[in-house]
Amino acid sequence: YRIELGELEAVLRTHPAVKEAVVTAREDKLGDKRLAAYVTAKEESREEGTDLAVWAKAKLPEFMVPSVFVWLEAMPLTPNGKIDRKQLPEPEWAQVASTQEYVGPRNQKEELVATIWSQVLGIEKVGIQDNFFELGGHSLLATRVISRLRDMFAGEVPIRILFENPTVAELSEALGSFLQETSGASIVPISREGHLPLSFAQQRLWFLDQLMPDSVLYNIPQAMRLLGDLNMEAWNKSLQVLIQRHESLR
Incomplete structure (x- = not known):
């Protein structure tokens, strides 16, 4: 999704308690980018971040709701009076607001x-x-x-x-x-009579083969030089035993 931060800030400023709002995309402790909203309150009217989060969820699509709301006494300003985004504090990601009343684990x-x-x-x-x-x-x-x-x-x-x-x-x-x-489930051999169902990977290759018949796209060629005498009959029998043993080769 493409998110216009300016539009998001304009929506947050329509909240009755919000005076100013700045939204940035910042990396959390795990290196993932999240939306962080910085807001200042109108006069003494100050709402808790959880209340603003609930309000934002009702007004915005889920992917546009900031992960954390940071209330500031005043926005940091540059010498010419504009909001200095570089000076906005690092959010306390550990304090991400939940919209649910906290209930601890029961078991x-x-x-x-x-x-x-x-x-x-x-x-x-x-x-x-x-x-x-x-x-x-x-x-x-x-x-x-x-x-x-x-x-x-x-x-x-x-x-x-x-x-x-x-x-x-x-x-x-x-x-x-x-x-x-699943605890009682165990792997048991199934009958090898008749055709076996294809795996997802086999189905995919079969489908691609219908689109591009006889393609060598998925072949992996490799040449090997053998030195000394080679018993062709024994070598052929060895390959047949391997193919007989491993279904994936068939």
Whole structure:
């Protein structure tokens, strides 16, 4: 998405408590770029960042809502009176505002999930009702969460489980159900009679072959020089045994 910072600042200035607003794209502790909003209040009318975040979510598309709101007493200015963006302070990413009232983990699984989110998002405290994507999470960070869950539970946890269950409470419950369903599963041999279903990679290559018949695009040629006597019959038999043993070669 293309985000016009000026348009975003204009929207924030329509909030009844906001006097000035500046939005920048800054790197957080993990090196990911996020939107940070700097605002000053009108007179004594000062709203908490969480309230402004809730208001912003109602006014803006999700991808335009700043990850953090920084309230300033006054904007830093250049000698000619313009806002000095270079002097804006580094946001406290660990204090990213949640729109949910904080509820702590109720069991070990929720505590483990909340801890992983805290580490991946760089946020100090994560409640069980907090939404991963509202806290600044995105698809790349989601893969990091899933990777840690796979290591922790020693299972092939699908990434869709986080997209379908974006809060700590929902994800923890879904993980419990998923792991329970898959814990009794084991790999068993299937019948080799008849045709076997293709893997996704095989389907892809078959499809490409229909578009470009007899293409050598995916061939990897390699020449090898053999020194000494070669028993062609034994060599041929060796290759046949390998092909018979490994389905991927067939």
